[in-house]
Amino acid sequence: MTSLAPYDAVLVASYGGPDGPDAVLPFLRNATAGRGIPDARLAEVGAHYALFGGVSPINDRNAELVEALAAELAARGVRLPVVVGNRNWRPYVADALVELADGGAKRVLAVFTSAYGSSSGCRQYREDIERALAATGLDLVVDTVTPYAESAGFLAANAEALGEAWGAAGDGVRVLFVTHSIPLGMDAASGPGPEGLRYAATHRRVAGEVARLAGFDGDWELVFCSRSGPPQVPWLAPDVNDRIRELAASGVTDVVVAPIGFVNDHMEVVYDLDTEAAATASEVGVRLVRAATAGVRPAFVSGLVDALAARAARTRGEASDPEGRCGDGCCGTGRPRT
Numbered sequence: 001m002t003s004l005a006p007y008d009a010v011l012v013a014s015y016g017g018p019d020g021p022d023a024v025l026p027f028l029r030n031a032t033a034g035r036g037i038p039d040a041r042l043a044e045v046g047a048h049y050a051l052f053g054g055v056s057p058i059n060d061r062n063a064e065l066v067e068a069l070a071a072e073l074a075a076r077g078v079r080l081p082v083v084v085g086n087r088n089w090r091p092y093v094a095d096a097l098v099e100l101a102d103g104g105a106k107r108v109l110a111v112f113t114s115a116y117g118s119s120s121g122c123r124q125y126r127e128d129i130e131r132a133l134a135a136t137g138l139d140l141v142v143d144t145v146t147p148y149a150e151s152a153g154f155l156a157a158n159a160e161a162l163g164e165a166w167g168a169a170g171d172g173v174r175v176l177f178v179t180h181s182i183p184l185g186m187d188a189a190s191g192p193g194p195e196g197l198r199y200a201a202t203h204r205r206v207a208g209e210v211a212r213l214a215g216f217d218g219d220w221e222l223v224f225c226s227r228s229g230p231p232q233v234p235w236l237a238p239d240v241n242d243r244i245r246e247l248a249a250s251g252v253t254d255v256v257v258a259p260i261g262f263v264n265d266h267m268e269v270v271y272d273l274d275t276e277a278a279a280t281a282s283e284v285g286v287r288l289v290r291a292a293t294a295g296v297r298p299a300f301v302s303g304l305v306d307a308l309a310a311r312a313a314r315t316r317g318e319a320s321d322p323e324g325r326c327g328d329g330c331c332g333t334g335r336p337r338t
């Protein structure tokens with residue numbers, strides 16, 4: 001029997017994306033405030049959104065996830081409001097919390113549309129919530145689910161997707177697991193513990209586990225996409241496009257691009273992989289098959305509900321394992337906004 005007690009609502013906290021051409025610039029300003037992203041990169045990213053009519057697919061994909069989560073909860077006898085609140089575009093986290101509080105919520109459980117620990121994928125979401133609570137003065141308790149990349153549901157969904165993509169690719173296929181690049185300093189601060197590097201290390205473990213679960217016994221590697229920031233600042237590499245060119249030069253003809261770093265098909269997937277990396281591959285004569293993201297696959301949705309239920313059980317004091325909130329040194333510090 002699934003119970004989310006004592007929580008009475010679920011917040012899906014996400015990055016946000018523009019919902020029309022007029023939203024692109026203000027969204028990009030929100031996303032980059034105080035972060036030292038060069039203007040040229042902003043213009044470039046704005047052009048990616050323009051290719052899609054100024055609308056990011058992230059809003060629709062998150063709406064589907066909310067619907068699937070609510071349906072899975074209902075199937076398990078739990079009827080609670082589930083809403084999206086974003087960091088960089090409407091509805092903001094504060095809007096979502098106001099809506100939940102107006103509906104009578106007192107204790108909210110939040111889960112992020114990012115599976116991995118890092119400043120961008122975890123700590124900043126927790127800070128968004130703290131800031132929204134401070135700004136609204138709402139009488140709400142909001143607790144959060146810890147990064148779930150290594151949970152059975154997320155691994156199973158990605159393994160299913162890899163199996164499908166690999167089946168559609170040619171012999172001798174090389175699997176490129178892809179995630180968002182981040183600055184090396186952000187990875188070093190992703191903790192836990194002084195050694196840091198949790199972000200890249202977790203991705204390597206997930207990649208190995210997804211390959212194993214899919215029964216893939218060929219060659220695979222972890223590569224990165226969507227680098228930004230000034231060129232003198234080092235970010236995780238190699239870039240997916242650079243790697244496709246190198247592989248082509250060494251005789252590889254088929255690659256599967258498996259975006260294990262992303263939970264659904266937002267702009268980084270539909271532009272950086274399906275548009276840009278696909279163009280690179282076709283330019284150098286490599287066949288590219290893109291594996292699906294976890295999206296609303298039943299294994300993923302049901303795994304997320306398990307993660308929500310496990311967090312609630314800990315709050316009720318029913319779980320012996322002390323995990324349940326990120327520790328103080330965890331996921332790095334968010335950079336101050338100017």
Ligand SMILES: CC1=C(CCC(=O)O)c2cc3nc(cc4[nH]c(cc5[nH]c(cc1n2)c(C)c5CCC(=O)O)c(CCC(=O)O)c4C)C(CCC(=O)O)=C3C
Pocket residue numbers: 015016017018028031032035037041042045056057058113114115118120121180181182183186226227228229261266267268
């Ligand atoms: C780890 C990570 C995730 C995955 C975890 C998570 O989901 O949170 C992620 C997701 C996303 N990133 C997104 C968009 C952007 N990210 C940017 C900038 C940055 N991302 C970073 C990291 C990540 N980003 C970093 C270190 C920066 C540099 C500035 C900074 O330190 O913050 C910029 C500014 C321009 C540029 O630099 O490209 C944009 C527009 C969208 C929305 C897509 C849509 O609209 O569909 C999504 C889901």
Ligand SMILES: [Fe+2]
Pocket residue numbers: 180
């Ligand atoms: Fe990003």
